[in-house]
Amino acid sequence: MANEQGVENKGRKPRQRKVSQSVFLASLVLAIIVSFAAGTRSEEIYQIAAPIFGIKVAKQPLDTEVMKEAYRQLAANYDGDLDANKLSDGAARGMVKAVGDDYTTFLDKEEAAEFNKSLNGEVSGIGAEIGVRNLQPTVLRVLDDSPAKKAGLKTGDIFVAVNGTSVAGETASGVADKVTGEAGTTVKLTMRRGSESLDFSITRAQISDPSVRWSVSDDVGVLTISRFDDNTGSLARKAAKEFIDKGVKSVIVDLRNNGGGYLTAAQEVASLWLDSGKTVVTEKSRGQVTETVKASGNPTLKGKKTIVLVNGSSASASEIVAGALKDYQAAILVGEKTFGKGTVQKVINLSDDRILKVTVARWYTPQDRNITKEGIQPNQTVKMSSDDNNAGRDPQMARAKELAS
Incomplete structure (x- = not known):
């Protein structure tokens, strides 16, 4: 299963807009009808109308003539068979790659299926x-x-x-x-x-592979989250209830090697410690705040001594949770500096089961820190060497248990 380190905003409720989508579509259809009489192309109408309704459009239209010309020349001259689907996917992939952002990616049908399966375990x-x-x-x-x-x-x-x-x-x-x-x-x-x-x-x-596993031993609850998927929030709440029912005194949250997932899942996990209404993370696009994600529900684990384990493969949604709990001093971070991915990707379903993942914002911790390429420094640095790993030793977990006791 692949792990691409991403905060995805799949599943979030659409933001309220001053003008409804239906009004926009009706207006656009009317504009297009009028355009026939005026001799204006619908694409030009869209370029004019879309910004009025808060929809971003390209600053300049995409010139597809070169691509079409290249395809015509391939079809006319290539000594072999051409697969139109592969060529279309290749063209889309090349265009997206040209953006120059490692996290803005195009997934063909097979890759999209694998992506969805991996997020669901x-x-x-x-x-x-x-x-x-x-x-x-x-x-x-x-x-x-x-x-x-x-x-x-x-x-x-x-x-x-x-x-x-x-x-x-x-x-x-x-x-x-x-x-x-x-x-x-x-x-x-x-x-x-x-x-x-x-x-x-x-x-x-x-x-x-469920995204959440948990256990209780010696009044310490250990919550291991391997990714943030559709089920992470409900599983974490179930674990928290069991911790309370069994009277745990401390909680260890293991986010090591967790490359991310859905932002909503990170919000639900952080809400187990933070009062409803507290900021979990803020999104900014081009320097302007576009959304503030707040804790909601009952903070079941608020007040429990909490240690969060992180390492260099803790990324994105993991860093959102770790950053929020650290900023509010709701947890002690132990381990190694996190990966440092402070961007949010939107998952867009394209035609014929393709997917576009596009970076739409940078995210900031409650103390207004963006951790891109910087990561989050733990409160206590504990290294884990390859020798430790090969011998089955876990000094980071050992230190967390010392702090939890």
Whole structure:
């Protein structure tokens, strides 16, 4: 399953606008009808009318003639068959990539399906989350009882090849596409761990990975959140209720290797500690506040001593929760500096099951800090070395339990 580090605003209620969409559409239709008499193109009418209703439009129209000309020349001269769908996807991908933003991306039909499955924790594969670290496809997390775990894959392992084909420079989604497949089939991986090259042959299985897991021991509740999906809020509330019912005195929230997810889920989790109405995060576009997301509901865990574990793979929605709890002094952060992704992406469903993820804003913590490329510094820095990882030691969790006791 791929992990692309994103705060997505899927599922949020549309913002109230002064003019309803139906009024806008009616006005636009009327304008287009009038345009026929005036000899004006509908695109020109849209360029004029849209800003009146608060809809951003391109400063200059896209010249598609070069693309059309290139396609005509390919069709006329290429010595082989052309796949129009692949060419269309390639053109869209190239245009989006030209924006120059790592988090504004185009997903074709297959990638979009994988994206949706990974956010819902359902995929046939080996049970490892994949992300890009230092320009290299890397294992971010290995699921318990998964084929990857049983085979010996570890967090931090770097993908060199899949089924004998190099994956150098591939995106997380690209590697995930090669690693995933039907349950019962086998995938061969070449990995690098430090200076060592390792080969694995792993049989894929149906993977179910809920975004939230929890346990209670010695009056301490441990809440592990691996991503922020549609179910994260309800699962976290269920865990919080169990913590209260069992009389826990302290809570450890493990956000390590959590690359993000939906903003609404981050809001719901932060609301377990923060009073309703308190700011969780503020979004700004071009320096102007576009939305302030506030806590809501009952802060079930308010007042409980809370330790939040973070590391360099805690990103985006994880950083929103960690940043809010730190700013309000509702938790002590332990571990290593977070990833540093302070932007919000909107997920737009395109035709034929394609998806466009586009950066729409930067987000700021309650103390008005944007953490892009800076990350969040924990209150207490505790390193976790590759030797610790290989030996199964967890000094960060050990320190959190010391603080919680």
